Amino acid sequence: AASSGGLVAYADSGSDAAAVEKPQLPLRKKVVVLGTGWGGTTFLRNLDSKLYDVQVISPRNYFAFTPLLPSVTSGTVEPRSIVEPIRRILEKKGGEIKFWEAECFKIDPKNKKIHCRSNIGTNLDGNGEFLVDYDYLVVAVGARTNTFNTPGVVENCHFLKEVEDAQKIRRSVMDCFERASLPFLDEEERKKNLHFVVVGGGPTGVEFAASLHDFVTEDLSKLYPSIQHLVKISLIEAADHILTMFDKRITNFAEDKFGRDGIDVKTGFKVVKVAKDAITMQNPATGDISVPYGMAVWSTGIGTRPFIVEFMKQIGQANRRVLATDEWLRVRECDGVYAIGDCATINQRKVMEDISEIFRVADKDKSGTLTVKEIQDVLDDIYVRYPQVQLYLKSKQMNGIADLVRSAKGDAEKESVELNIEEFKKALSLVDSQVKFLPATAQVASQQGQYLARCFNKMKDAEENPEGPIRIRGEGRHRFRPFRYRHLGQFAPLGGEQTAAQLPGDWISIGHSTQWLWYSVYATKQISWRTRMLVVSDWTRRFIFGRDSSC
Numbered sequence: 001a002a003s004s005g006g007l008v009a010y011a012d013s014g015s016d017a018a019a020v021e022k023p024q025l026p027l028r029k030k031v032v033v034l035g036t037g038w039g040g041t042t043f044l045r046n047l048d049s050k051l052y053d054v055q056v057i058s059p060r061n062y063f064a065f066t067p068l069l070p071s072v073t074s075g076t077v078e079p080r081s082i083v084e085p086i087r088r089i090l091e092k093k094g095g096e097i098k099f100w101e102a103e104c105f106k107i108d109p110k111n112k113k114i115h116c117r118s119n120i121g122t123n124l125d126g127n128g129e130f131l132v133d134y135d136y137l138v139v140a141v142g143a144r145t146n147t148f149n150t151p152g153v154v155e156n157c158h159f160l161k162e163v164e165d166a167q168k169i170r171r172s173v174m175d176c177f178e179r180a181s182l183p184f185l186d187e188e189e190r191k192k193n194l195h196f197v198v199v200g201g202g203p204t205g206v207e208f209a210a211s212l213h214d215f216v217t218e219d220l221s222k223l224y225p226s227i228q229h230l231v232k233i234s235l236i237e238a239a240d241h242i243l244t245m246f247d248k249r250i251t252n253f254a255e256d257k258f259g260r261d262g263i264d265v266k267t268g269f270k271v272v273k274v275a276k277d278a279i280t281m282q283n284p285a286t287g288d289i290s291v292p293y294g295m296a297v298w299s300t301g302i303g304t305r306p307f308i309v310e311f312m313k314q315i316g317q318a319n320r321r322v323l324a325t326d327e328w329l330r331v332r333e334c335d336g337v338y339a340i341g342d343c344a345t346i347n348q349r350k351v352m353e354d355i356s357e358i359f360r361v362a363d364k365d366k367s368g369t370l371t372v373k374e375i376q377d378v379l380d381d382i383y384v385r386y387p388q389v390q391l392y393l394k395s396k397q398m399n400g401i402a403d404l405v406r407s408a409k410g411d412a413e414k415e416s417v418e419l420n421i422e423e424f425k426k427a428l429s430l431v432d433s434q435v436k437f438l439p440a441t442a443q444v445a446s447q448q449g450q451y452l453a454r455c456f457n458k459m460k461d462a463e464e465n466p467e468g469p470i471r472i473r474g475e476g477r478h479r480f481r482p483f484r485y486r487h488l489g490q491f492a493p494l495g496g497e498q499t500a501a502q503l504p505g506d507w508i509s510i511g512h513s514t515q516w517l518w519y520s521v522y523a524t525k526q527i528s529w530r531t532r533m534l535v536v537s538d539w540t541r542r543f544i545f546g547r548d549s550s551c
């Protein structure tokens, strides 16, 4: 007989038939994860890996803490300190997850297979290619740097995406200083070698320019006293300002600080060509100008990886720039495929597409009109499914749906207002303008990885109670709420131990104390105690001895 303690898993019916039929562990579904960056790693760390047969594929066998990459370019932090081997992360999960160091080059959604290629080994055909089946595929491959097909960029510029990039930049800075010191160069040549150009005034470009400036003024100027006055750092940005994604106060502070530091901020300039020793930029007022340079770092935003572009063509997303998912992070029209992080974007459902359905569901008494109360009753569901409604009310400083109804009706209002479908449409006609695209940040990627892992952990439960996009669409309450991003704030380190931060609720904080907040947040966010120790000791070493200039 079955134990009542609940610990005996099988044959609890007590019947002979159940005893004879040997209990079988159900075959676990195959989950394949592409990528070991912020999205993929966070997903894996949160997944209940006993529930699935999990395989991870990435050309990189480690996770890299990207927010500290700019610190690696100046030697403030060592490359080792910001990476964690993926196998160490997987080992902590009980060692059941398999990892293959390879890259996926094709997704075949019809047959639920992916095509992979290893760069470090070959098969019997001599090409290192292999196929992997999946039931669920989590695409977390990140993005590539976008060059906008500007000639010469790939050949002559550094990128700052990977740990190797940061190491190369560091070596290149040192080479420029050593070259500029050689006895046979004239003044012009020395100047050219010491002209550092950063293209792109976003958070990465700005932080890199700031950390390079610190490295030069705090450390290198002592070591290269005879040439230090020849150093120049230029930051080129096509828009009218740098850090446009931040509050105006931060932008202004950053521009002023860079001005005082002697960093030449060229806004309104578009780089059109990069040759071996000159960079050409364009501005409507000045036309083309070419400036000699020693080293250039290109950081103007991100684009979609070629194999994802191919995948998008296959699934009818050829006209899009970024792979689209729904609010549950599922790739549309593609069974079992999910995408998170920089490689994907959420296509938020528009209220106007569903307006008749929303009206029908809300109109409980089938009167053909909606009272404020009827709308109120479905409002929570509307907020979950269409967060833009809440954002819209906030942006118009409306206190609730009654305000919206009143505004749709004109102002002469009594208590018992009712809206017909046309008036309801009018009331909500502008809410979709509040649909927001999420930024390509580690914060978004990791929250998506965490959300998706939680959904996977509850998937079996949900399959028995199939989901439908909440009550609004009349299919029963949704098992999982759609993904909702929580913005925890963003930092912009500006050099000289000063950082700007934009915190939730548009709190702005700038200065030395914010730098300390930055130190503590980034120490806390480290993926393991090992990297935390290493990073903190790197910072301490820098405070005491300065940055290392050997390469």
Ligand code: FAD
Residues within 6 Å of the ligand: 034, 035, 036, 037, 038, 039, 040, 057, 058, 059, 060, 066, 067, 068, 069, 070, 102, 103, 104, 105, 140, 141, 142, 143, 160, 161, 162, 204, 305, 307, 340, 341, 342, 343, 440, 441, 442, 443, 444, 445
């Ligand atoms: P990634 O972290 O880029 O990971 C992609 C993974 O996919 C990698 O492991 C890669 O090797 C793998 N991969 C690539 N191609 C394939 C393939 N064909 N098959 C299989 N695997 C593949 N965000 C913040 O929130 N705060 C910051 O301060 C911040 N600072 C940044 C500083 C720098 C210099 C950079 C470059 C980025 C910074 N970001 C920051 C952004 C953040 O790093 C990204 O948004 C984040 O890494 C996105 O996570 P992801 O998982 O989508 O991609």
Ligand code: MG
Residues within 6 Å of the ligand: 034, 035, 036, 037, 038, 039, 040, 041, 140, 141, 142, 341
């Ligand atoms: Mg990833």
Ligand code: MG
Residues within 6 Å of the ligand: 036, 037, 038, 063, 064, 065, 066
């Ligand atoms: Mg990463």
Ligand code: MG
Residues within 6 Å of the ligand: 340, 341, 342, 343, 344, 345, 346, 438, 439, 440, 444
């Ligand atoms: Mg994204």
Ligand code: MG
Residues within 6 Å of the ligand: 363, 364, 365, 366, 367, 368, 369, 370, 371, 374
């Ligand atoms: Mg009604």
